[in-house]
Amino acid sequence: MSKNVFYTGAAPNQQAIPAVEYLMSKDGGGAKRFVLLGTDYVYPRTTNKILRAFLKSKGVADADIMEEYTPFGHSDYQTIIAKVKKFSGEGKKTAVISTINGDSNVPFYKELGNAGLKAKDVPVVAFSVGEEELRGVDTKPLVGHLAAWNYFMSVKNPTNTEFTKKWGGYAKTKNIAGHKDKPLTNDPMEATYIGVHMWAQAVEKAKSTDTDKVIAAMAGQTFKAPSGFTATMDMKNHHLHKPVFIGEVKADGQFNVVWKTPGPVKAKPWSPFIEGNDKKKDEPDGKSKM
Numbered sequence: 001m002s003k004n005v006f007y008t009g010a011a012p013n014q015q016a017i018p019a020v021e022y023l024m025s026k027d028g029g030g031a032k033r034f035v036l037l038g039t040d041y042v043y044p045r046t047t048n049k050i051l052r053a054f055l056k057s058k059g060v061a062d063a064d065i066m067e068e069y070t071p072f073g074h075s076d077y078q079t080i081i082a083k084v085k086k087f088s089g090e091g092k093k094t095a096v097i098s099t100i101n102g103d104s105n106v107p108f109y110k111e112l113g114n115a116g117l118k119a120k121d122v123p124v125v126a127f128s129v130g131e132e133e134l135r136g137v138d139t140k141p142l143v144g145h146l147a148a149w150n151y152f153m154s155v156k157n158p159t160n161t162e163f164t165k166k167w168g169g170y171a172k173t174k175n176i177a178g179h180k181d182k183p184l185t186n187d188p189m190e191a192t193y194i195g196v197h198m199w200a201q202a203v204e205k206a207k208s209t210d211t212d213k214v215i216a217a218m219a220g221q222t223f224k225a226p227s228g229f230t231a232t233m234d235m236k237n238h239h240l241h242k243p244v245f246i247g248e249v250k251a252d253g254q255f256n257v258v259w260k261t262p263g264p265v266k267a268k269p270w271s272p273f274i275e276g277n278d279k280k281k282d283e284p285d286g287k288s289k290m
Contacts, residue, residue, distance in 0.1 A: 119144030
């Protein structure tokens, strides 16, 4: 957390934790074993540290958690998928939580298909696969697998209709590569859109672009988001209160929302599942308060 930064993306409790809770639920298939599979850098390792602690709090044994990392650009998933297949075949319903980033997702899902691991048998929920990542990809191996985000292009509401229409018009006018004929919106775009509008509202409220005045004016800002919910900027921890959606990949590269929170979720920058974090307060001063 920083006094000078406002966070419009998801904290783990606004994406990772609800996704795993869904996988453990009856609607999500009642998973008992989990594969934590990620690209080898700070985001997947930190997320999986939190998820491992969360799973432990739910009574999941270490023996029922498999954790694997691959470098950026990794393309040979045959060995790892074979391990996943063996792990999932040991008698308990298994799910994969994927924090794989970038181009590696294509060979990963392709190898899942090659190994015959279907979504109904071993569902994969991804935190970095959205509409843009599915552009131009053969979606057959991905259909039925899941993604957790705070927004999907497919959500139905008037604000999103306006948002997608405006982006389509802009992309066509500017001849933006890949978007002129098939304009897509996604979660990071929505988050940025909210952030820019909130900044503009804060400048108008402060009647100044002075940093400290704008910071003060940002606290508690609200914005009617394309998600269909009103996003609120937390006055203390500078994170947005955001809804959580879980979507199922469709053949056309869009998502069918299968679950969502009833309303926006307040971000917890300090995960309560990590020992000691329950004593930390959400104060944006660059330090943890004990």
